[in-house]
Amino acid sequence: xxxxxxxxxxxxxxxxxxxxxxxxxxxxxxxxxxxxxxxxxxxxxxxxxxxxxxxxxxxxxxxxxxxxxxxxxxxxxxxxxxxxxxxxxxxxxxxxxxxxxxxxxxxxxxxxxxxxxxxxxxxxxxxxxxxxxxxxxxxxxxxxxxxxxxxxxxxxxxxxxxxxxxxxxxxxxxxxxxxxxxxxxxxxxxxxxxxxxxxxxxxxxxxxxxxxxxxxxxxxx
Amino acid sequence: xxxxxxxxxxxxxxxxxxxxxxxxxxxxxxxxxxxxxxxxxxxxxxxxxxxxxxxxxxxxxxxxxxxxxxxxxxxxxxxxxxxxxxxxxxxxxxxxxxxxxxxxxxxxxxxxxxxxxxxxxxxxxxxxxxxxxxxxxxxxxxxxxxxxxxxxxxxxxxxxxxxxxxxxxxxxxxxxxxxxxxxxxxxxxxxxxxxxxxxxxxxxxxxxxxxxxxxxxxxxxxxxxxxxxxxxxxxxxxxxxxxxxxx
Numbered sequence: 001x002x003x004x005x006x007x008x009x010x011x012x013x014x015x016x017x018x019x020x021x022x023x024x025x026x027x028x029x030x031x032x033x034x035x036x037x038x039x040x041x042x043x044x045x046x047x048x049x050x051x052x053x054x055x056x057x058x059x060x061x062x063x064x065x066x067x068x069x070x071x072x073x074x075x076x077x078x079x080x081x082x083x084x085x086x087x088x089x090x091x092x093x094x095x096x097x098x099x100x101x102x103x104x105x106x107x108x109x110x111x112x113x114x115x116x117x118x119x120x121x122x123x124x125x126x127x128x129x130x131x132x133x134x135x136x137x138x139x140x141x142x143x144x145x146x147x148x149x150x151x152x153x154x155x156x157x158x159x160x161x162x163x164x165x166x167x168x169x170x171x172x173x174x175x176x177x178x179x180x181x182x183x184x185x186x187x188x189x190x191x192x193x194x195x196x197x198x199x200x201x202x203x204x205x206x207x208x209x210x211x212x213x214x215x216x217x218x219x220x221x
Numbered sequence: 222x223x224x225x226x227x228x229x230x231x232x233x234x235x236x237x238x239x240x241x242x243x244x245x246x247x248x249x250x251x252x253x254x255x256x257x258x259x260x261x262x263x264x265x266x267x268x269x270x271x272x273x274x275x276x277x278x279x280x281x282x283x284x285x286x287x288x289x290x291x292x293x294x295x296x297x298x299x300x301x302x303x304x305x306x307x308x309x310x311x312x313x314x315x316x317x318x319x320x321x322x323x324x325x326x327x328x329x330x331x332x333x334x335x336x337x338x339x340x341x342x343x344x345x346x347x348x349x350x351x352x353x354x355x356x357x358x359x360x361x362x363x364x365x366x367x368x369x370x371x372x373x374x375x376x377x378x379x380x381x382x383x384x385x386x387x388x389x390x391x392x393x394x395x396x397x398x399x400x401x402x403x404x405x406x407x408x409x410x411x412x413x414x415x416x417x418x419x420x421x422x423x424x425x426x427x428x429x430x431x432x433x434x435x436x437x438x439x440x441x442x443x444x445x446x447x448x449x450x451x452x453x454x455x456x457x458x459x460x461x462x463x464x465x466x467x468x
Contacts, residue, residue, distance in 0.1 A: 124278055125315035125374075129329040129381055130305030139328060143319045 008182070008190040015178050016191075020198055022174035026167055027160040029096055034103025035153060041108035046115065056108070063105035069166050072098040076170055095170045099163070106156055114149035115141055147217045154210040158203050165199075175199065227290060229254045229385055229416055230275055235284035237270055244270045246440035247284065252385070252418060257411045259427035259434050259448075260420045263463055266438040268420045272389050275418065276307040289384070305333060308378030308386040312393050314370040316362040322349070322373055323358045326380045334381070341380070348376040352406050368399030372406050385416040392423060424467055428452050436460045 009016065044056035063071065075098035080087055118141050126136040168176035175195055182191040228251035237245040244267045252258055260268045273279035274286060277295040286293045288303050317325050326345035330336040336344075349355045352372040354365075362370055371391060378386060388407065392400045404426050411417050411430045421427055427434055428448040436444040436451060436459075444457040452468075455461045 119313075119315070121311060121313050121315035122317065125309075125311060125317070125377075126329075127301075128276055128278060128304055128307070128309035129378065130301045130303075130333050131329055132301050132333070135332055139332065140317060 002187065003190065005190045005193050008187055009194050012178075012182060012191075015181060016175070016194060016198060018173060019175040019178040019195075020202070022172065022177070023161055023164050024202070026096065026099060026164040026172065026174055027157055030099035030103045030160050030164070031107070031153065031157045033096075033100035034105075034107045034156075037100065037104035038107025039111055041104055042111035042115070045108060045112055060105040060108050063102050064109075068098070068102050068163055069169070071102055072166060072170065074098070075101075091170060092172055095167050095172055099160070099167065102163070103156065103160055106159075107153065110152040110156060111145075111149055114145035114147075114152065117148050118144045150217065151210050151214045154206070154213060158206050158210070161202055161206075162199060228252055228287075229256075229289060230418075231287040232271075232274070233285045233287070235271070235274055235286065236282050237267075237274060237279060238282045244440055245274070245281075248437075248440075248442055250435070250442065252416065254384075254416055255414050257417045257430050257432045258419070259431035260418065260437055261422070261424065261427060261434060261463070261467075262437040262443075267440040268435075268437040269389055271437060272387050272418060272420050275387055276304050276309055278309070301333065305329075305381050306384045308381060308383035310371070310374050310378055310386065310388045310391050312390040314367070314374045314394070316365075316370050316373050316377070318362050321359050321361055322354065322365070325362065325373060326377050329377070330380050345376070345380055348379055351409070352376055353402075366399060367395045368402045371395065371399075371403045375403075375406055375410070379410075385418065386410060388417065388419040388421070390420050390422065392421070422467070424452070424464075436463065438463065 003011075041056045041059060044052050045060065047053050047056075072095055075094040076091065079094050079097065122140055122144065123136050126140045127133070131139070164174050165176040167174050168180060171177065171180075175198060179191050179195060230250075230252040232248050232250045235245055235248040235250075236243070246267075248271055260272065262268045270279055274281050275288075277286070277293050277300055280295045288307065291303070293303055294300060317328070320328060323342060323345055326348065327336075327338060327341040330341045330344075331338050346355060346358060349358055352375065354369060354372055354376070357365060357369065357373075362373065365373065375386075375391075391407065392403050395403060400423070404423065407417070407419070408426075408430055417430075419427070419430075431448050433445060434448050434451040435442050436455075436457070438459050444451060444455060444460045451460065452464065455464055
């Protein structure tokens, strides 16, 4: 069986800490980048222009309908061939691009759903006052939509924490990658339970925080 | 006198379809400055759709709407300028829940008409006083009753200094005890000479305030006349039937 889980953790905790930080960081970059990109996709999807709307809808469907791991492989092996200026950058960037694009698809649906959740009467009232479409969006719809969007975005971050485990496949230093490091030291099973426990703690703690956030946001309703 | 002769709002063969459903089948109406027009009729007859076409919240399938002599085009950018002069009050109030009562009123004037905030606030307070809500200025709408929300919605529309007010069943979503207060506010408006188009189920109210009553059913104006003509001596069998059911 080898050393106990506790012994392994005591010995190698800096590795797990570094992996955890990597996980949180990659997930944050993916969701932050995904949010910016996702906002554009969401507005494009809501556009009255049917072509723009169809393109962004297809974008979201493709990224949500194919496995993230496949997307990562495509980014890793195909992107350097077609985007030459990326040739000299760290391989990490390709994987992060895949994570960000993938996240943007989910975030775009979150934002679109948040906007659509605002009663149509709100925009009708604003427009009937003579408010422009853009003022209606920025002053009336978005401030109300944000209450639904923020908790969902936080949940997307939690989901992304788990998704980034795939990045270890490409030697990115995140939590799952610690398994590879320690497997070289003939520790086959102990790290897995430590990794699982850390993921669980992260998601449980963050989910609790999201619930608090949700309660706070709903107070003003 | 010329002002009286050119209508404030005119619809020409106004038609509206929702997919295969023909909701408005050609309405020609003229509404003049200072007039109070009440629209009655059964649900689904097209009266709300007609009202919503008057400010292009509903885009007509064919036909035209003229406001102050200009054709309304929902795709043109100056539709916002026209809408600033056409106030609208909804059945569901549609007050902005994330803004205080004061902000609900001052947002559009400061944003779209560049009224200085202090001036807008002063005006808002004056209007709030008229409807008995001055002590609610800094509350959020969730603290208001339905009747208070609707009075706020009326004030919000009035703050844009519109030339006409459209009311879409303004009391239909209210608890019975709230109806009177809202009707009182609308009555004050009509008394002040504001042009009003009111879709309503309150027949007593329509009879009292209207200069003219339209009975809209099956997508057309089936009958119209003064309240006396329409309520006391309806001509069309559909009007008679409808009135016998609601009166």
